Amino acid sequence: MKITELKNHFKNSISELYPAEEVLSFFNILSEEYLKLSRLEIALNPQRKISENAVEKFQQAILRLKNHEPIQYIVGETEFFGLPFIVNRHTLIPRPETEELVAWILNEASMLKRGAKMYLDIGTGTGCIAISLAKNLLDSQVSALDISEEALIVARKNAERNKVTIDFFQRDILTTEALPKQYDVIVSNPPYVRELEKKQMQENVLKYEPERALYVSDADPLLFYKAIVKLAKNYLKPNGKLFFEINEYLSEELSELLLTEGAKNIKVKKDIFGKDRMIKCVF
Structure with missing residues (x-):
């Protein structure tokens, strides 16, 4: 699967539950976590292929988001006052x-x-x-x-x-x-x-x-x-x-x-x- 295909699948899967800007934010956060790619790198490489393992991680995240689990718990961290924090x-x-x-x-x-x-x-x-x-x-x-x-x-x-x-x-x-x-x-x-x-x-x-x-x-x-x-x-x-x-x-x-x-x-x-x-x- 290519990044652009994954992005469309992700948006279509949860768009009825979250505002469009929040869906995009979730995708960027998960891309940083699972693909080690920044928002800019995602935009510049839409045809880049992703591994089956990464696709599976996104699929699991989609299921958790559908169940309204906070994105911070899904990735296990957040930022506060410019510092990284583990959360669970x-x-x-x-x-x-x-x-x-x-x-x-x-x-x-x-x-x-x-x-x-x-x-x-x-x-x-x-x-x-x-x-x-x-x-x-x-x-x-x-x-x-x-x-x-x-x-x-x-x-x-x-x-x-x-x-x-x-x-x-x-x-x-x-x-x-x-x-x-x-x-x-x-x-x-x-x-x-x-x-x-x-x-x-x-x-x-x-x-x-x-x-x-x-x-x-x-x-x-x-x-x-x-x-x-x-x-x-x-x-x-x-x-x-x-x-x-x-x-x-x-x-x-x-x-x-x-x-x-x-x-x-x-x-x-x-x-x-x-x-x-x-x-x-x-x-």
Whole structure:
């Protein structure tokens, strides 16, 4: 089979399920992975023949895409903040809004006093936040925790892949009463999607991404924030900063919680789509 034939077969197979631009993006991603060819090389060599093995890999990918499996899980990796990350069904797929959170933290980093800066990422998943911070803050020490040992295995591989040193440890933040150190910055992207919002979620998220990293009950949607704030009050250094990614619908409730707990300089930040998606404060 030639590239042009494979491309047409791929488009025809999933065009009813995905927008045309997304289908093309999928094909380019899979071509990079299975054919080791860039989008330009594909365009310049449409008559190039492909092996039966590569065709079979594309066919398997088509079946998985028809079942709404995320392309990142199919190829086993994604990019975050310009860095490569392994992903699997034990980890959430990093989102662009989380990149904005990292950028905000980095912008604030220059305001900290000189000397070793201690960062903690709570609920690290792939390690994307912690690793991106460590990669860009060379004079800092970064730690990260997660309840999932499977996720921590992935995070450790990602740290090695990106050539950074992170102190990873396993902990259930809801039952944790003490942390190993004090920190200048604590950051978390905890579960915050309420059960009532599930109907807004896409099928690829509902079927494949880890539920305990995403969802909270309607009755207590700030459950994880409460636990983290309680720890942050005791384990942030004086004037230490706490950063959260947040549910766009709960920014006022979270701001009230932080105010009640004695936080200062509370600031909600919108993402590029104008949604309340990040918050920071000082303790």
